[in-house]
Each structure stands twice: as structure tokens, then as C-alpha cells.
Amino acid sequence: MGNESRLPGEDQLACLRELEKKILWLSAWTIHNANHLRPSRDGLKVGGHQASCASLVTVMTALYFHVLRPQDRIAVKPHASPVFHAIQYLFGNQTLEKLQDFRAMGGAQSYPSRTKDIDDVDISTGSVGLGVAMTSFVSLVQDYVRLKNLIDGDRPWGRAVALVGDAELDEGNVYEALLEGWKHDLRNTWWVIDYNRQSLDAVVTDRLFGQIDKLFDNMGWRVETLKYGKKLQAAFEKPGGGALRSWIDDCPNSLYSALVFKGGAAWRKQLQVDIGSASGVRGLLDDYDDAALHGLMSNLAGHDLETVLEAFTAAQSETPTCFITYTIKGHNLPFAGHKDNHAGLMNPDQMQLFQESMGVPPGQEWDKFAGLQQPAEKLQAYINAVPFNAEGTRRYKADYVPVPEAFPRPVGERMSTQEGFGKILADLAREDSQLASRIITTSPDVTVSTNLGGWVNRRGIFDRRGREDVFKEQKVVSAQRWALSPQGQHLELGIAENNLFTLLAALGLSHSLFGARLLPIGTLYDPFICRGLDALNYACYQDARFIVVATPSGITLAPEGGAHQSVGTPLIGMAQDGLASFEPAFVDELSAILHWGFDYLQRDGSLRSDRGTELQENEGDWQRDINGGSLYMRLSTRQLVQPERSLTARVEKQIIEGGYWLREPENGAELAIIYSGAIAPEALEAFDSIADEVPGAGLLAVTSADRLNAGWHAAEKARRAGHRNAVSAVERLLAPLAPDAGLVTVIDGHPATLEWLGAVRGHSLQALGVEHFGQSGDLPDLYRQYELDAEAIVDAAAAVLLDRLRRR
Ligand SMILES: Cc1ncc(C[n+]2csc(CCOP(=O)(O)OP(=O)(O)O)c2C)c(N)n1
Ligand SMILES: [Mg+2]
Secondary structure, three states: OOOOOOOOOHHHHHHHHHHHHHHHHHHHHHHHHHHHHOOOOOOOOOOOOHHHHHHHHHHHHHHHHHHOOOOOEEEEOHHHHHHHHHHHHHHOOOOHHHHHOOOOOOOOOOOOOOOOOOOOOOEOOOOOOHHHHHHHHHHHHHHHHHHOOOOOOOOOOOOEEEEEEHHHHHOHHHHHHHHHHHHOOOOOEEEEEEEOOEOOOOEOOOOHHHHHHHHHHHOOOEEEEEOEOHHHHHHHHOOOHHHHHHHHHHOOHHHHHHHHHHOHHHHHHHHHHHHOOOOOHHHHHHOOOHHHHHHHHOOEHHHOHHHHHHHHHHOOOOOOEEEEEEOOOOOOOOOOOOOOOOOOOOOHHHHHHHHHHHOOOOOOOOOOOOOOOOOHHHHHHHHHOOHHHOOOOOOOOOOOOOOOOOOOOOOOOEEOHHHHHHHHHHHHHHOOOHHHHHEEEEEEOOOOOOOOHHHHHHHOEEOOOOEOOHHHHOOOOOOOOOOEEOOOOEEEEOOOHHHHHHHHHHHOOHHHHOOOOOEEEEEEOHHHHHHHHHHHHHHHHOOOOOEEEEOOOOHHHHHHOHHHOOOOHHHHHHHOOOEEEEOOOOHHHHHHHHHHHHHHOOOOOOOOOOHHHHHHHHHOOOOHHHHOOEEEEEOOOOOEEOOOOOOOHHHHHHHHHOEEEEEOOOOOEEEEEEEEHHHHHHHHHHHHHHOOOOOOOEEEEEOOHHHHHHHHHHHHHHHHOOOOOOOOHHHHHHOOEEEEEEEEEEEOOOOHHHHOHHHHOOOEEEEEOOOOOOOOOOHHHHHHHOOOOHHHHHHHHHHHHHHHHHHO
């Protein structure tokens, strides 16, 4: 099935008009039911956005019931969620129960959610702007998988379509995505802007659209402005029509909105005052009674089915297209145009009147066809033939990409984890493995400085058209040989971190959106995770699968200074759902984690979560290990002397669980030093210097505070649920220590990352870490200043041992 759709015939149009009406009704009723008819146990307002929904009903009817094709991928403006659910209900993909439970536990979601809704959401939305940008990257991923023949070439190309609230265009990430899209020759993307000139609080500034129009044009987009519906277009042809058109074009947004709210008589009065003396206008106004005049003046293109259908069906080019669609927020509802309507709900009296006007008999509110003129069978037949819904579920499953047992494990006397990462990827790049062919790397302008250079030299940069490396052609000597072609496996981004994470979201859903498994790895500097944090959260919320390699990190980045030194990121890693965070110290640990990670990325999120408890009981594990997820690796540029060892299977397992004893404690040990990451040499030095005084002490390497912590919580929960034998990795690790042993934790990051370890078995604990902004310096200065050096660790050990004696 191709993309082309033709204009519907009269008969089809009649059905579409009916469906448009039903979708408006169902969206408003779903929200009304949730707020007024469902018993409340907590007195909280349930909410929902009837006005935002009404604004997009026509556009969404035209798209879903006529224009879209199964291969298209759509991001729906968050507040139009009830419209989306109503459409899926008509398609038979959403249940009545879930509509009735809108915004309740297990019901249809407030904002469309890939993971929580059952009705085939392509792209989650909620945080405005992110879904919009996501469509650009989804389209780019389509280019990537198709040009590499990773999917069946006979399948038609899809469009990535965003239904955009006009206030979403205030979000900077939208422009970051626009610019990046331009660089990558974006195509097959539609942004349909619901130009109701209202946001949450206010009416949008006049003249804004002139600017936005130019902006899209500048970025190589086609701009289609859909302003007037058929009735208005006809009126403009009549005597006085020219004056009316000019009046509308010059009318400030606020006045237009206010008049929409006030209705026919107010329109007449204002038009008489403003243009009543212009030739033909009086006669023109006399042609319409108040109701008809209101209908005429509200006949903006976005509410005129024929006009939007014409525009959408005519847009066949692959050039990205922005439709600026004029609409009225709350169209056909009592608060249409009112500036306070964003969260406004019809009260029961208003709803009753609305219901009467829609012809829906009491008791038949959820009926799919009640109140419509066309016979139900005819409408159902129309729905059954809708192209978009013709192929059933639109989600793919991709084959598992095998992760070979033999995995690169670089050796060297001294190495940083960042170097080790670069070497692992460069080694993978040399192999002709399926795994390597599915890896795609990306970086926001820090490819070289995060050590991806070796990988890129071998695998090249992805570019749809292919371009020469001019420096190479000109024989300029450079370590970077960056060929650009469709075969390339690295996507180079500009600096914007929002784009990095939004791209990772799109790449990390390729298996589901396109049926081709990709193994995406994004690199950036650790502190700049915060710049793209909402997009990272968004990627995880959609259950996209990717690896973030964040390097360098912490004050260990010494001379670079405080603005580049990350402090709180380990806590972000722990708190972020869907992201397993690691901070290895040594390269063999890193290799073990990545090896495991490529499998973890591919685990099936749709497996039943109750198996988690089973697993916890048997293996002390936790639910995410069945479901899989994404990875965050916090790495460092500090070169450490690598331990001479080959990891046993047991230690490898522990590295993945989150920690292992670098120096085993004796049973009943009084002290343990616990460290994470690049600070390992200081922990080791401190440990060695007190080993004689505190015989039997242990040195614990924490590779993932996140996973140790999650495992502990899972075991606690399992035990509360009656699974008495559940025991977590961290509990097993700490078991040999004396019940009143002291712990010292140390990390180049916020001390709270490891501080909770004291609560696992009730040990007293001293937590070292960074609580204030870093600064320039060398490592001895900084580790002294921030109390991370061996001396500080020894002092903390003394303090905790003293405390132990006092407690006796
Ligand atoms: C990042 C973010 N900030 C704030 C909000 C709260 N919010 C929800 S809707 C909205 C305004 C939406 O206006 P618009 O996009 O024009 O949609 P409309 O309801 O007018 O169709 C705001 C500020 C949000 N959802 N996301
Ligand atoms: Mg708006």
C-alpha cells in the first residue's frame, strides 16, 4: 500500500463527517465521564482537555480515517489523547473499559503512551516539543534501516507525522531538531500545527506565525497554510467578501478568540463597526443569521474536513512539510475561543445541552454510532476499509542479534575506561559480525573526544547521499578518516544534547517501529547529560533501547574545571527508570558490562512482569533483568593500572549485579572500604595502608550502585510479599561482615550514591564524595580538597571504627 490517498468521494465524505462528529463527542464524553460520573475517592480533579481535543478533531479524523497508511508513524499532541483513544475505539483497538477508566489506574492514558496504552501508540508524548522532534529522528532512522536494506525493500516508505500544539513551538528542542533535520536532508516528515493561537495561559502573540513560516521555509520545508474553510472561501467571492477577508487577516488573535467565544451577535456588531461601511459588507452580513454568521466566522480551515483533506492528499512530495492549520480551541464547545479554556471542562448542564445538540440519546453515550445520520452498517463498513487500520497491529518484532561469547577485552598496563571503550568498539569494528553490523554510534560533536574515532574510521559516517572526505582527497594528514555514505554506521550530530537523546529514542525503537534491530550507542560528556535530561527520560519512558556512554565524568576531569565536572549524575543514573547505570573502574569490568549490555538491550519488554518475583526468589534478581532496558556507562579519562587477572564467571556475574570484592573480607570483618569508578587507586591505597591494623577488612568494588540498590529494594519487596528466601546481591556481598562493622564509601560523585549501603544491614557508615561544584586543579589537589584521597579514606575508616567502639 503506497502513501497516496485521493480525495474521498461524496459518499465517503458523508461517512467522514459523521465520524468527525462522533470523535468530538467521544473525546468530550470520555473526559466528562472521568470528571463527573466516576466516583472520586480522593477529591482530586481528574482533568483532561476538552478544548484542546476539539481543536484537532477534524484534522485527526481526516488523517486517521483517510490519509494515513499503516507504515506512517504518528506523534499526537499530548492533550489530544482522548481524540486518539476515541479513534482507536472506533477502530476496535481500544476497549470501552479503558475509555471509561480514562486517567484512572489501568485506563487509557492522559497522554498517549507507547508502553502504558494498548491502542497502538507509535510515539509517546507529554512533555511538549519532544514528540514533535521525535518524528524527525524517526524519519531519519527509516532512511538508515532502508538504505542499509535491513528491512524488506518492497515495504512502502512511511511518513513521520507530528500533530503539534502551536505552543509546542516555543520549545527550543523543536528548533534544535529542525536544524539537525536540515543537515541530514530530512524527508517524509509532516508537522501539522494546530494553530489555535492559544497555549495554556494565554493567546499567542500576533505576528508570530510570519516568523515561524519563514523559519520552516529557511530549513527547506514546504509550508502549507490552511486558513479558511469552504464557507469562508465562498463568502470571500461575494460582494463585500474582500473586506471581510482583510478584516480576518488583520484581526488580532485575542479579538478573534473573544468573538468566537461570544458568538454571532458579537461578530455582527464588531464587523459592522469595523467594515460596515465597505461596499457589499452590509448585504453580506444580512445573508447570515447570527447562528450562520458564527458558523461562517468559525469556519477556519482546520475545522473544514474538505479543506484539510485537499491539503493532505495533495501533499505527495517527500519534502518535509509543515501544515499551519488554523483552528479554534474548543471548537463547537461552549468555551470555544475563551482564553481560560485550556483545562476548562463542560459542567453537567453544558454537557446535557451538548449531548442534545449531538443527538446522542441518554444511555447510549458510548455507542459508536448513536446520534449519527448514516446507517451504522455503512459506517462500520467504512471503518473496516480504512487503510490505516487494515493490517492490524503496526508494531514489529525484530530478530535477536546474537552476542558472541568472544568479546573484545583490551589489555594494557595502564588504561582509562574511556580508552578501553574506544578500543572495544574499534575491535568490534574490525569484525565481520552481525553484532557489529547492527551497532550505530552517534555523538553530539564529541565523537573524537569520547574515543569513538577508531570505530568511525573503520565503519564510516552515515550520510544518505554520500560525500567525499575533502581533507583526505586533499591529502591532508589526519587521524580521522571520515568517509560519508549510506553504509556509514555513525551519525554525527551537532552539539545539542536534546537531539542526541531524541535520536537514541528513535534508534532504540527501530525494532518496533521498523522491524530492524539496531544497537545504538550515544556518547557525550557526563555533565551534559543534564542538558538533554528530559529527552533522555522521554527515551526511557518509551522503552527505547540504547547505550549512553558518558565520559569524562566527575572532578577527575581535573584541569577542565568546575563547569565540566559532573557531580549528581550517578544519582540521575540510579533514579532514571529504564536505564541500568554502571561506573566501572577497570577495562575488563567495562568489557563484561558491554558484553552483557548488548543482550540486555534486546530483552523483551513485553514479558510478564510477575515473573520478576519468581526470579527474585530464586536468584535474588530483579524484574528489569527479564524485561531488559537501556544502559548508562559513566566513564573516565583517568588512566589506571589495570589488574592482572582473568575474571571468573562468578565475578563477571557480580560485576553485572553491581559489585564484587576486590579484596575479600574475612568472616566477621570489622571494616569494608567501598568504592565506585576512577577513584579505585585511592581506595586501594587506603585499604593497603590499614590492612595490618584492621586484619580481615574487605575492599568492595561497586560497578553499579543502581543495580545493587534496585536488587535490594526488589528483595525487600519480595520478602514483604511472603517470599522469605529472597536475597539480593548486595545482601549477599555484605553478609560476611560483622553485624557492627563499619563501612567507608567513596565515589567521584554525590556521596548519597553509596550512602544507602549502610542501611542494608544496619552498618555505621562514612560516605565520601563530592557535594560542591568542582574546580580546576590536578588530582592530588582536588582529591585532597574534596576529601577523596587515600588519607581522607583512612580518616573516615578511623572515624567509623571509633564510632564502632563507642557503640559497644
Ligand atoms: C515541557 C512541558 N511544559 C509544560 C507543559 C504543561 N502544558 C501542557 S499543555 C501546555 C500548553 C499547550 O498549548 P498548545 O501546545 O498550543 O496546545 P493546545 O492545548 O492549545 O492545543 C502546557 C504549557 C507540558 N506538558 N510540557
Ligand atoms: Mg494552542
